[in-house]
Amino acid sequence: MSVVGGPVPKNFDAENADNLEDIEKQFAVKAVQHMATYWSILEKVKGSTLRLTKIDDEIYEHLKTDFPEFDPAVTINEDEMKSKTGKERWRKFLMAYDKRVDDYNFGTMLRSNPKAEYTEEDTIFVPRMQFYAIEIARNKLGLNDWIYEKAQQEKAAGSSA
Numbered sequence: 001m002s003v004v005g006g007p008v009p010k011n012f013d014a015e016n017a018d019n020l021e022d023i024e025k026q027f028a029v030k031a032v033q034h035m036a037t038y039w040s041i042l043e044k045v046k047g048s049t050l051r052l053t054k055i056d057d058e059i060y061e062h063l064k065t066d067f068p069e070f071d072p073a074v075t076i077n078e079d080e081m082k083s084k085t086g087k088e089r090w091r092k093f094l095m096a097y098d099k100r101v102d103d104y105n106f107g108t109m110l111r112s113n114p115k116a117e118y119t120e121e122d123t124i125f126v127p128r129m130q131f132y133a134i135e136i137a138r139n140k141l142g143l144n145d146w147i148y149e150k151a152q153q154e155k156a157a158g159s160s161a
Helices: 021-044 056-066 084-095 128-140 145-159
Strands: 107-111 123-127
Touching: 021 107, 021 145, 056 084, 056 128, 084 128, 107 128, 123 128
Parallel strands: none
Antiparallel strands: 107 123
């Protein structure tokens, strides 16, 4: 691992290191870019026809097994998800994809409400694998198709004006 300016010193203690503001900004920019890219894709392709990973079906089945109570159509309760118990359950789920899914633990923006666009109130920060699991479930159930349909209506209205 290296940091801008060279390798990490041997005596570096990640647990007690200061957060470098520039690194935090870079992570935020990457998360926002991912969010914008995903939304743009959903405007061009029906979510129900989209594959986010090579193992979407496996991830979906794993989600249903480990979180049988999870309803992708309902707004996510962030407090419940990020509670001690919720974190432990999700961490176990996520770790199954270590070395299998690139950037599985990279921070990503997720809409808490599948019926809403990304807004300050309806967006939560989650690990990428959690995003994949939830969005794969939403896509498989057609819960994101409204984004494509809305974009197509707006496109048609704009071209007829």
